[in-house]
Amino acid sequence: MLFSELGLGADVLRAVEEKGYTQPTPIQEKAIPWVLQGRDVLGCAQTGTGKTASFTLPMIDILATGRARARMPRSLILEPTRELAAQVAETFEVYGQYHKLSMALLIGGETFTEQVKRLDRGVDVLIATPGRLMDLFGRGNIMLNDIKVLVIDEADRMLDMGFIPDIEKIVATLPKMRQTLFFSATMPPEIRRLADAFLHNPKEVTVAPPASPAATVTQALVVVHEEDKREALRHLLRTEDVKNAFIFCNRKRDVAVVQKSLEKHGFNVGCLHGDMPQSKRTETLEAFKAGQISLLVCSDVAARGLDVQGLSHVFNFDVPIHADDYVHRIGRTGRAGRSGRAFSIASPYDGKAVAAITKLIQREIPLIAIDGLESPAFEEESEDGARRRGGARRRGRDEGGREPKAEGRSSGRRERSDRDRSERDRSERSERAERPAAADTAPAQAPRSEAPRNDRDRDRSRRRRDDDDDVVVVGFGDHMPAFMMRTGRRARPATPAPVDTATDSTQEG
Numbered sequence: 001m002l003f004s005e006l007g008l009g010a011d012v013l014r015a016v017e018e019k020g021y022t023q024p025t026p027i028q029e030k031a032i033p034w035v036l037q038g039r040d041v042l043g044c045a046q047t048g049t050g051k052t053a054s055f056t057l058p059m060i061d062i063l064a065t066g067r068a069r070a071r072m073p074r075s076l077i078l079e080p081t082r083e084l085a086a087q088v089a090e091t092f093e094v095y096g097q098y099h100k101l102s103m104a105l106l107i108g109g110e111t112f113t114e115q116v117k118r119l120d121r122g123v124d125v126l127i128a129t130p131g132r133l134m135d136l137f138g139r140g141n142i143m144l145n146d147i148k149v150l151v152i153d154e155a156d157r158m159l160d161m162g163f164i165p166d167i168e169k170i171v172a173t174l175p176k177m178r179q180t181l182f183f184s185a186t187m188p189p190e191i192r193r194l195a196d197a198f199l200h201n202p203k204e205v206t207v208a209p210p211a212s213p214a215a216t217v218t219q220a221l222v223v224v225h226e227e228d229k230r231e232a233l234r235h236l237l238r239t240e241d242v243k244n245a246f247i248f249c250n251r252k253r254d255v256a257v258v259q260k261s262l263e264k265h266g267f268n269v270g271c272l273h274g275d276m277p278q279s280k281r282t283e284t285l286e287a288f289k290a291g292q293i294s295l296l297v298c299s300d301v302a303a304r305g306l307d308v309q310g311l312s313h314v315f316n317f318d319v320p321i322h323a324d325d326y327v328h329r330i331g332r333t334g335r336a337g338r339s340g341r342a343f344s345i346a347s348p349y350d351g352k353a354v355a356a357i358t359k360l361i362q363r364e365i366p367l368i369a370i371d372g373l374e375s376p377a378f379e380e381e382s383e384d385g386a387r388r389r390g391g392a393r394r395r396g397r398d399e400g401g402r403e404p405k406a407e408g409r410s411s412g413r414r415e416r417s418d419r420d421r422s423e424r425d426r427s428e429r430s431e432r433a434e435r436p437a438a439a440d441t442a443p444a445q446a447p448r449s450e451a452p453r454n455d456r457d458r459d460r461s462r463r464r465r466d467d468d469d470d471v472v473v474v475g476f477g478d479h480m481p482a483f484m485m486r487t488g489r490r491a492r493p494a495t496p497a498p499v500d501t502a503t504d505s506t507q508e509g
Contacts, residue, residue, distance in 0.1 A: 001029050003016050008058070015098060025054075026049065027207045028050050038062075040201065046331065051185075053095070054183075056096075063125065068102060071120060072122070075151070076170075077127045078129070078158070080129070081157075106126065106129070116141050130167055144170070152167065180202075185328060213342075216338060217339075218339070219366065220344070222344070224373050224374065233262075243312040244308070246308075246311065246333075247262075248298060249297065252299055269296070273299040274301045289309075313341050314332050314342040316345060327361065348379045354378070
């Protein structure tokens with residue numbers, strides 16, 4: 001089938017042909033006709049299959065007639081990340097170049113002033129992240145009661161990032177009579193419930209098994225010790241024909257560590273994660289797309305929807321925590337029918353995560369070895385769950401990779417320590433047994449300096465007693481200490497005795 005057979009307008013087809021596309025992808029072929037008919041659509045397709053164009057192309061035709069009013073956009077597209085929102089905005093600029101549609105991009109990390117000015121002029125297409133949209137809506141800078149088309153893109157990523165409550169609040173402010181397009185790479189039960197709540201008699205479009213990687217991506221798995229992962233990554237980068245690559249880490253702090261390590265060894269590398277200022281994130285991503293940076297170490301902020309033409313490799317420096325993220329990460333390569341290669345570097349503790357991935361994609365990932373590096377087997381997780389995935393420790397080494405001291409020496413030291421403690425306890429018990437006899441002749445009152453002076457001293461004294469695990473408490477038995485037999489002192493009167501003022505005044509005189 002050709003794009004010309006989908007029912008799109010002449011201006012849209014002209015822009016598509018100028019980009020060099022003639023045949024739609026399966027998701028575009030099935031979704032675009034239903035969108036043009038005004039039906040709600042529930043689309044599920046793996047990453048890299050062209051979901052963005054499946055709703056942007058028909059939306060341009062739908063919005064071609066009509067005019068937007070100030071602060072009242074005619075359509076709304078919600079995206080989970082700033083990069084995805086900016087990419088959708090670029091798509092509208094390319095395919096809508098022969099239309100006079102106005103567009104506004106509302107994302108965090110940028111000033112409100114320019115965004116509010118765009119809204120005041122009126123926009124046909126509003127592309128936003130949920131957080132910034134809620135901020136502007138709360139300030140009264142935008143009204144959503146004129147929305148004709150709502151698009152919720154990457155819904156499963158919205159769920160992972162905790163945006164679902166915000167989306168529910170946004171949808172509650174929209175008019176009931178609207179067209180809703182709901183797209184997701186996976187369809188877990190939570191997303192299915194949201195779709196049922198937001199969509200009215202939707203047309204469901206599924207073109208690939210949920211969470212299945214593209215067949216054009218060649219996958220491989222390397223298992224090494226935790227401290228050998230950076231060396232394994234450098235070996236793969238040197239032996240593979242890497243044109244450009246994403247290197248994914250699970251934690252933001254590891255992104256900086258891996259970037260500095262690669263820079264130290266002479267690689268052309270940049271980094272991308274959620275804590276970076278938006279201007280720096282945009283600058284880094286543009287430099288990577290332009291070829292000024294060949295390697296980009298990033299967190300999962302780059303795992304969804306980012307389309308980098310001709311990305312040759314993806315490296316998972318860390319096995320992803322969620323199995324679905326593996327599909328999205330390696331989906332950055334092998335796009336639009338091109339071939340790609342994806343390598344995952346696992347430690348012995350990642351067996352459970354790797355098993356979840358193979359179960360999800362329903363295939364085994366080929367295991368490869370690296371010369372000079374040991375390939376250990378996956379370790380079983382203990383019943384109490386003490387060993388966690390992705391930790392810095394491994395059996396037989398501490399966090400710095402140093403060998404611990406011999407087990408026999410440490411166990412012998414513990415035995416001597418226990419023996420010394422038991423002997424000390426016996427001596428203390430014997431001393432306490434002799435102490436009551438001496439108490440008959442010794443003063444019963446303890447020195448005042450040892451008594452707590454206030455509540456803080458009393459609490460500190462109590463903590464010292466509670467923390468002393470070696471003290472053995474010995475009862476009095478049948479003996480009654482002398483201080484408990486002593487009668488108490490006579491209490492002083494609460495108020496002073498009455499004084500004869502006349503007598504006192506005479507004496508003072």
